[in-house]
Amino acid sequence: MRLSTSAVFCLLGLLPCDRVIDAAPPPKANVIVIFADDLGYGDLGCYGSPTIRTPHLDRMAAEGLRFTDFYSASEVCTPSRAALLTGRYPIRSGMCGNRRVLFPSSKGGLPPEEITIAEALRDQGYATAHVGKWHLGIHEGSRPLDQGFQHSFGLPYSNDMDARSDLPRGATGSPNPPQDGWNVPLIRDGKIVEQPADQTTLTKRYTKEAVQFIRQQKDGSFFLYFAHTFPHVPMFASPAFKGKSRAGIYGDAVEELDWSVGQVLDALRTEGIADRTLVVFTSDNGPWLIMGDQGGSAGLLRDGKGSTWEGGMRVPGIAWMPGRIKPSVTSQRAGTLDLLPSALAIAGAPLPDKVPLDGVDLAPLLFAAQPLVERPYFYYRGDQIFACRLGEWKAHFKTQTGYGQPQAETHDPPLLFHLGRDASEKRNVAAAHADVLAEIQQAVKLHQSTIVPGVPQLQ
Amino acid sequence: MRLSTSAVFCLLGLLPCDRVIDAAPPPKANVIVIFADDLGYGDLGCYGSPTIRTPHLDRMAAEGLRFTDFYSASEVCTPSRAALLTGRYPIRSGMCGNRRVLFPSSKGGLPPEEITIAEALRDQGYATAHVGKWHLGIHEGSRPLDQGFQHSFGLPYSNDMDARSDLPRGATGSPNPPQDGWNVPLIRDGKIVEQPADQTTLTKRYTKEAVQFIRQQKDGSFFLYFAHTFPHVPMFASPAFKGKSRAGIYGDAVEELDWSVGQVLDALRTEGIADRTLVVFTSDNGPWLIMGDQGGSAGLLRDGKGSTWEGGMRVPGIAWMPGRIKPSVTSQRAGTLDLLPSALAIAGAPLPDKVPLDGVDLAPLLFAAQPLVERPYFYYRGDQIFACRLGEWKAHFKTQTGYGQPQAETHDPPLLFHLGRDASEKRNVAAAHADVLAEIQQAVKLHQSTIVPGVPQLQ
Structure with a gap:
């Protein structure tokens, strides 16, 4: 229930x-x-x-x-x-x-x-x-x-x-x-x-x-x-x-x-x-x-x-x-x-x-203690989506280290990690899970269709 | 006390x-x-x-x-x-x-x-x-x-x-x-x-x-x-x-x-x-x-x-x-x-x-809850001492990854890490702490003087 x-x-x-009507709320x-x-x-x-x-x-x-x-x-x-x-x-x-x-x-x-x-x-x-x-x-x-x-x-x-x-x-x-x-x-x-x-x-x-x-x-x-x-x-x-x-x-x-x-x-x-x-x-x-x-x-x-x-x-x-x-x-x-x-x-x-x-x-x-509804999570870096998580799966479209890597690296096909079995994101398993990637890409597309970017404030 | x-x-x-003498121990x-x-x-x-x-x-x-x-x-x-x-x-x-x-x-x-x-x-x-x-x-x-x-x-x-x-x-x-x-x-x-x-x-x-x-x-x-x-x-x-x-x-x-x-x-x-x-x-x-x-x-x-x-x-x-x-x-x-x-x-x-x-x-x-006496700890790999910890300091004389690195790398001077400030052993601070290294090397020498190797069993 x-x-x-x-x-x-x-x-x-x-x-x-x-x-409860006989007392102040x-x-x-x-x-x-x-x-x-x-x-x-x-x-x-x-x-x-x-x-x-x-x-x-x-x-x-x-x-x-x-x-x-x-x-x-x-x-x-x-x-x-x-x-x-x-x-x-x-x-x-x-x-x-x-x-x-x-x-x-x-x-x-x-x-x-x-x-x-x-x-x-x-x-x-x-x-x-x-x-x-x-x-x-x-x-x-x-x-x-x-x-x-x-x-x-x-x-x-x-x-x-x-x-x-x-x-x-x-x-x-x-x-x-x-x-x-x-x-x-x-x-x-x-x-x-x-x-x-x-x-x-x-x-x-x-x-x-x-x-x-x-x-x-x-x-x-x-x-x-x-x-x-x-x-x-x-x-x-x-x-x-x-x-x-x-x-x-x-x-x-x-x-x-x-x-x-x-x-x-x-x-x-x-x-x-x-x-x-x-x-x-x-x-x-x-x-x-x-x-x-x-x-x-x-x-x-x-x-x-x-x-x-x-x-x-x-x-x-x-x-x-x-x-x-x-x-x-x-x-x-x-x-x-x-x-x-x-x-x-x-x-x-x-x-x-x-x-x-x-x-x-x-x-x-x-x-x-009721479970939350399953929904994708989007990892933005600036105004771009670099990665997306859906369930235990996370796809990286771009990666860049915190500070130091001068430019982002683009991944096509994206990298794919299973955050349950591989919390440290060491083993890219994209090759074996094209279906998951497709589902994630669909989620990104849907999300992006809802985005009306605000006026950029960080100039 | x-x-x-x-x-x-x-x-x-x-x-x-x-x-307690009137009862079974x-x-x-x-x-x-x-x-x-x-x-x-x-x-x-x-x-x-x-x-x-x-x-x-x-x-x-x-x-x-x-x-x-x-x-x-x-x-x-x-x-x-x-x-x-x-x-x-x-x-x-x-x-x-x-x-x-x-x-x-x-x-x-x-x-x-x-x-x-x-x-x-x-x-x-x-x-x-x-x-x-x-x-x-x-x-x-x-x-x-x-x-x-x-x-x-x-x-x-x-x-x-x-x-x-x-x-x-x-x-x-x-x-x-x-x-x-x-x-x-x-x-x-x-x-x-x-x-x-x-x-x-x-x-x-x-x-x-x-x-x-x-x-x-x-x-x-x-x-x-x-x-x-x-x-x-x-x-x-x-x-x-x-x-x-x-x-x-x-x-x-x-x-x-x-x-x-x-x-x-x-x-x-x-x-x-x-x-x-x-x-x-x-x-x-x-x-x-x-x-x-x-x-x-x-x-x-x-x-x-x-x-x-x-x-x-x-x-x-x-x-x-x-x-x-x-x-x-x-x-x-x-x-x-x-x-x-x-x-x-x-x-x-x-x-x-x-x-x-x-x-x-x-x-x-x-x-x-009494503190233990301070004593060095020796990290052996096989019959060799690769590293030694004394207090928060750890010196590596040799390093080798778990499985995969074919040969050990020897470090002279040794690598030195502070395990409190740097639990992940990322920042070698040997150059600034020659005194610590000397103390650790002394501890290793003392330990080795007590070692009479047993007959090798893992042949």
Whole structure:
């Protein structure tokens, strides 16, 4: 039996049932998305890291639903974030292109007409906050307060941007002073409050902000988009974490991020709202492998950030709502594109009208362990489809390593891998499966027929 | 405060304390070693496999101590097994050499004068049993019953040996009949009971035998060495598991192995002896990467079986004894060489006299979370030291891929990797750490001065 989302929610008490008429309706469930930056598939204990200790995320996974096949919607930062907040492949919003991400000099940004999770939930009476990195535009119409967030505290873009060449760059993590050369501003509700931001205490200050917001909004419904700055380079950790991990400064930064997740979940427990708050933890793309000791690991997956091999786009994904989500591991394929439909379903909000969406509502999987409908997944690099997954099969039409391979290689016939038997994409079996390739090519064609590219924003 | 092992055991009730004089001494703790064949570091859920489901091993890990840095004592089968049972690098017993492993035509085997865990515990009144693969010799003096085991049921060597060329080999897992061409005998207490062994039901029959032994011996003390045949090629799974995993026949075999572990632990729980039975699960070496869909994964570690890169020798390692071992994850470096000293300490048995041992007693770590003494670890390939680990540092003097690279490459100066910051051994930092290299070379020299090579057995 397949239950409708609203029926599931009604049974679970997440949505008011009609027969509950003699009491004020309970507040709708809260939604928190915790988004790491450049964290790899293999960088958490519960995903097999031998060197980085992440007890809080491991506990979150043990208490919640851990996805083995969770995808970001892009292999780099800006498009991935646009997709998460809109539930749409970045090609639709114009938030992708040859320049890969937004830079401080870019004129574009997330178009005002795009509907974000924050806008949709705000319209349902949710309090909304953005904490952390933005990277979806610094001009009017694209900024956090323009895109549905009532509160915003964080960096406008990546922490390696806006560096001042007149300042000595210094070694990352150099204590004297630690932010040498880096000049990214820290912004609260549109106003710069510190420049350069002291990156050694960013995770701590973000966390304080997030916990404060949770405490203030505990009696109502809220949406918190908590997009960490780390473990993106340059890597910093506060004194309590610096030099403490086995894995160097990268490990220190991830262990502090893990601590931060623990603080957020503890606040929910303490306030007694854990069982009506969906928390999703994930990453914007795979690890930045060229960064040496400051880059993470995709575990057994091939390649990393910037590539459409699995390591570039398959990321940790954990959903938590104790008492509502049963502790489990799932191999159902899901991703950040699904967060908007899921959040809106939880809030009882209507889906945006006449806007093509690319995700599905995960609620039946999260709350009733029902399998998701089979659907293809498209690996975009910029505005091009490089690969497509259908079931366990993945076809690559083009490949290019994360950073370093100057040009993409085109494959005709495409490469074909079975991600179940060959998670590391080592054995091309295209020759034996022409039927699968044909099916995938058909799916790509169908998808492309629905695409009206947005005005390119990453110029 | 560092407690002696006997003091720890006394406190824990694992050994009789002198003042307990008015009652029969409780039976000494049992020891079970479950040994997988060619299982890779990345092949279990709790070590990050996205495709193989291992709920029983995951539970064992969650209830016990999971090692991130657990090593087999060789990169291939026979030497690894000799080292586990004797607590000595294979060079000392002669159980290594250019031929890598024993073959059915080999004249050698584990020398009778070697002292195995089974012999030492039998002398303490333990019942002893071997179930599964042996691969330490088929001639008098080397067989299970000659080496301290009172019961033995299993294969004399690998399941791909002894193939009969007059039989069609057939595809592995071919149902008609499944063992086409493979001709390995199944032996009980020295007598062939089936040839060819029906490999589709081996794991099931091994498990039945192991559980039966546990039930029979539940009131005394026992040592069970349960050395699985799988996931060594050719891969088989029983009908209940075949075709059930995401990861093809390899995943099916590992999932059946996981089921088997669950059966053993359940028997201990049911018989009420879980809290006085130490169970250690590990693998003889890394995954056989050249086997395609029938090979496993070393996760983020480099290379696999046959090589002294981490993927060849670092393996899953889980220790379980509910109520005695606290649930935790440890990055302390340990390995199969430590099992003999640990088992003997648990049994209150004296260490073999005048025999150089290469392991340490893990009891202080297992039962009291005390760190182990820092000591170097030597990666042998055959009778040569290819690499050495000291703390987080690993130096390679020679490297050779698992199977395929025809000759070893010599490195002078050696390659140097930091396994904390670079678990995948990607970034050679030898140039910046001459002092570390010198210290490692000193450790190798000291170790070599203690080595009296045994008479070569693998001719």
